[in-house]
Amino acid sequence: MADEHAAPADTPQAGVTVAIGGVSRRFRTGFLALTEVDLTIGAGELVAVVGPSGCGKSTLLKIIAGLLTPTGGVVDFGGDRPETGYVFQDAHLLPWRNAIRNVELFLEVDGVRKQERRDRARQALQLVGLADFEGSYPAELSGGMKMRVSLARTFATDPQLMLFDEPFAALDEITRNRLNNDLIRLQRDRGVTGVFVTHSIGEAVFLADRVAVMSPAPGRIVGIVDVPFGDDRSAALRTSAEFAAVARDVGEIMAVHEVAEGQEIMAAQE
Template sequence: MILSLSDVSRRFPNGTQALSGLGFAIAEGSFVSLLGPSGCGKSTALRLIAGLLEPDGGTIRWNGAKPELGFVFQEPTLMPWATALANVRLPLELKNLPRAEADARAQAALARVGLDGFAQAYPRELSGGMKMRVSIARALAAQPKVLLMDEPFAALDEPARAALNDDLLRLWREDGMTVIFVTHSVAESAYLSRRVLVMTPRPGRIAADIALPEGPRDRLSPQFLESQRVIADAMHRPASPARAERAGGGGVSERASAKETEGE
């Protein structure tokens, strides 16, 4: 386990209990989604993990020293006055890397997210999806062991979102980093992650801990639909102590027809 939270609590600035009794552990190299409706405190949990907030109670423990973290926000959060390259270079400059090396690594990170020719473009010249790619490249440039993502694709259109989902999975497989992915989309959590932590609001805590099958995803397979059904059930069930479950346990090999999946 690279990270474990136990009995973590935190209030919102307005005094409402955002999180209470939040506890889970994350295995190194895993891709875990933190899923819940808006206002359930999942972003707060991510900020606590990042160290941007301090918990009111409970502990957040890393296995060993705090690892190199990457953070991707819902908005691209780029510096509009800087080129894509300079934006990606930012974490490297803050680590006092020599300029030439920082440039080379930033270039490489841009290439990995498919933005080879856009190093000198300013954010306003890029589309929403491309801006998000720059944001991901910036997080990757610092070679994080743990990548924290706060609904990064929520504001994107469907094609851009699907493309970024696939690219993110590819980058995760290549780098072997741990990804904690906050989302409110059942389908997205089922597609991306190998484990889904379902959170319930007021106060935020884990309602279900769902393991999903390994292996590549097929959006049209009955197994994928089954995963989504299990997750959605857990999300809408009245709050109760966390339950562990396993979705689509068997290797369902039959392909569902496109017609059947339209019901989702």
């Protein structure tokens, strides 16, 4: 386990570095969602963010994406804002478009020529194992297949940075595990930098190079756990003693800060 909030030096340099410095966010209601968040994500690294509901995980993603402005602090990419993909819990497919035309959507918005976007969409569907379903409509696809289309749509844009807001939370465990396998393969093959928000400690440990633990609101990073498995993300890893030990480290950090919050609430009520 490591306490440093900086990226490891041997992180692959294929994506983009994200340096989050002292980021806070207060909403108009006065609610302080985030306070002094510091985290550096190395190029090509995938960092999972876990924490209790309402701790500001999704708010942090939106700030990284540029959808929200922090009230304090900065997010620095070392240059221009990178091409960014954002995958939500819902696949957000257009029901009147078949799979390949849904994958083409962002390319179409970007003005990519018709033949090029068709080629890129077809390749992306092949990467997620849906080459035989390019003509299928969302109503004809399972939940897992819809999420694969969503992943394909995002990867088709060749992003340098991908943000994931609990994309597999609503799926059954078997489908979720399969999509975890797909995601980690695609992310590592492309060298994309990733930030993955989840409530599942097991999912975080399986996917990530490091797991960042957030406190209850106002959210801040209270611990970083290194995941030492490298490219070994086989199904057998999930049941190994080493996997359980890393998951336990994450769980212990979360538990300590949840207990501390409970004690503060009780003290305030006395």
